[in-house]
Every structure is written in structure tokens, then in C-alpha cells.
Amino acid sequence: MDVGMGTLAILAGSVVIYIGDKVTGVNLEMFYGVGTFSPLWVVNLFFVPFLAGIVVSLIFGLGGKILAHLAPLPVRILSYYEVNNMPVAPEFGVVLPMGYWFLVLILAMEFAAIGGVVGEILVKKTYGRTDKRLLHKRYQKTSQASAQATGKEE
Numbered sequence: 001m002d003v004g005m006g007t008l009a010i011l012a013g014s015v016v017i018y019i020g021d022k023v024t025g026v027n028l029e030m031f032y033g034v035g036t037f038s039p040l041w042v043v044n045l046f047f048v049p050f051l052a053g054i055v056v057s058l059i060f061g062l063g064g065k066i067l068a069h070l071a072p073l074p075v076r077i078l079s080y081y082e083v084n085n086m087p088v089a090p091e092f093g094v095v096l097p098m099g100y101w102f103l104v105l106i107l108a109m110e111f112a113a114i115g116g117v118v119g120e121i122l123v124k125k126t127y128g129r130t131d132k133r134l135l136h137k138r139y140q141k142t143s144q145a146s147a148q149a150t151g152k153e154e
Helices: 002-024 039-060 064-070 072-084 098-124 137-150
Strands: none
Touching (some): 002 039, 002 064, 039 098, 072 098
16 A cells, blocks of 8 residues: 555656646756756756655655655656657757766755655644654553553653
8 A cells, every 4th residue: 555655656746847847848958058047947956846745745644755755756767868869959959968967866856855854744744753742542551551560650
């Protein structure tokens, strides 16, 4: 069940990134000189994976911040393959070398992870450890029973 939900969450995050690529019209795998770094390029590299990370965490729940790393991977790999194997070279642009493309990929994955953390905060309504008083009653009974067994009261 967890594998299916994880796969669904990653695919949903990938769809968000794919739609973001199409809406912004930016291809991160191409370099056109200094003009490449436009506001839409920044949105596509940082904000779109961030939103995808939130979607992954909202679908998967706790642990989604780990899966959020994987959401940009299929879209960026397919996009690089598509651009690298185009029959006609784009005008005034070059395909990013593999080393620079890895930097773009890592940035997208890290911003998706940040979005995953935000998504987990939205799911959990808090971040960090849960206070013992707020645990489910089933867990409260075990902590009270262990306190009584040791002779300590909380």
C-alpha cells in the first residue's frame, strides 16, 4: 500500500513539474546566454519543484519529504533526452553540458525537498517531535503504565 501511494505521489509531483514547464514555456536544459536567466526561468527552477514537493507530501503524508526528492527526476531526465536528441538545433541556443545539467537537477530536487518539508508541516500541523500529551490515547496508556511501574508520576 505504501509503495502504491509513494508512486502515486511521485507521479503527481512530476505532473506538477511537467505542467509548470509547459505553462512557463521555459526549457531548463537549454542555454541561450545571459538571457536564459529570466524571471520565468527562476520560477521554473525553484518555485515549481517547491509546489511539487508540497503536493507529494500532501498525498503521501509523513515521509513525503524524502519522496519529494524524486518528483523532478523523471521530468528532467525525459526533457534532457528530448532536447539532446532533437533533429534540428534550436536557434541561438545550446544544450547544457551534462555537468551543468546535474546542477540544475540537484537544485530542482532540493527545492522539491523543501516543499516536501512544508507539506509535512501542513499535514502534521507542527514540526519536530510531538508532545507526549498530544499522542494518541493508545500511546498515552503505555507511557502511564510504564511510569506507574517505575514509581514515577508525570
